[in-house]
Amino acid sequence: MTNLFSSFDPSTNLNLSLNWLSTFLGMLIIPFSFWLIPSRLSILWLNIILTLHKEFKILLGNNSKGSTLIFVSLFSFILFNNFLGLFPYIFTSTSHMSLTLTLALPLWLTFIIYGWINNTIHMFAHLVPQGTPPILMPFMVCIETISNIIRPGTLAVRLSANMIAGHLLLTLLGNTGSMLSLIFLNFLILIQILLLILEFAVSIIQSYVFAILSTLYSSEVN
Template sequence: MMTNLFSSFDPSTSFNLSLNWLSTFLGFLFMPAMFWLVPSRMNFMWIKICSILHQEFKILLGSKIKGSTLIFVSLFSFILFNNFLGLFPYIFTSSSHLVLTLALALPLWLSFMIYGWINNTTHMLAHLVPQGTPPILMPFMVCIETISNIIRPGTLAVRLAANMIAGHLLMTLLGNTGPSLSLMMINILIIVQLLLLLLESAVAIIQSYVFAILSTLYSSEVN
């Protein structure tokens, strides 16, 4: 049972090749129709979402780095497409793997750190000791702040992957109990599964937003 349960999260379940990772690029198939055909409600809605995100990220980043909001809006869109595609049957959820989430979080964090320590060394050193810290606690605060800074890409990656895989596992476990239930319990199970699917849709949006907004906050700290 455990092999079947986790097989949906295994990248090499199809023909012993990692063809499932191609689902990461399925989101790009929706882009041409949305941007190049006659403007529709979906197009208007997506442009509205991007403009709202641009305004939010611009407030966090300030006016020092122009054009940076495009990176974070694109990051939000990419994660959102992958999260939503994973809710469809027989489509591989690439955002539930640490390989993908770390590949998104680690380069961003590294680039922020390298930029900050090279260009704003004094500012980065000042961040290690919060204002108003007693002198006796300063060495401990430096250690705590350094550790919290180092684990940031890990927490970003694990948060996204764990939230995506938890809901999918719960839905799979509940779905596997279907054949052994009575008709009344199956009806209740279907209602529960629909509610879980609604919850997972909300989680897909929230986690992509959280990933993008935390990346923006981390970048705003190095200026």
């Protein structure tokens, strides 16, 4: 089990968390793209950002006032780290709760604090969904309160669990390669390529889900 989970171990032989430096590799790579002549890749990325900006603006309403930049940056950061984890010997930082919870908890906490201070009546109204029978109101308040409290946990667990599951599956199948014959080895390589494509899709989807849910949680406050 130690060898199986070694790819998720942030420590190195020097007893330093040097693997966490992979999280900040984007700081070295991304700024240089702004100094280059616009290419097809940069135009594609710009179109993706503009599409996300429009979508987040619709969810947030007219009171966004530039807050879509936070969620677009969050999407970009998670997407970059998810993609980095697909390369060999690079630590997947988004598979750890220490990073995902660090992203989810402050965002959720600021939304909740802002909502309860500025829109107290609106936040109380959210605890009881419209059309709830009077008998069920106390139970609905408890259920809604619990669902609000576990939101950052579900955001963090969803992202880290999806990253761990795909990487573990790739590792488990890869370890069986030495015991297979040539015919089955070709099948294994094909399956690994298909799983890698699936992991690319999961990386994009999970970063989008994290950003869109954060946007929805913030839109409930207004």
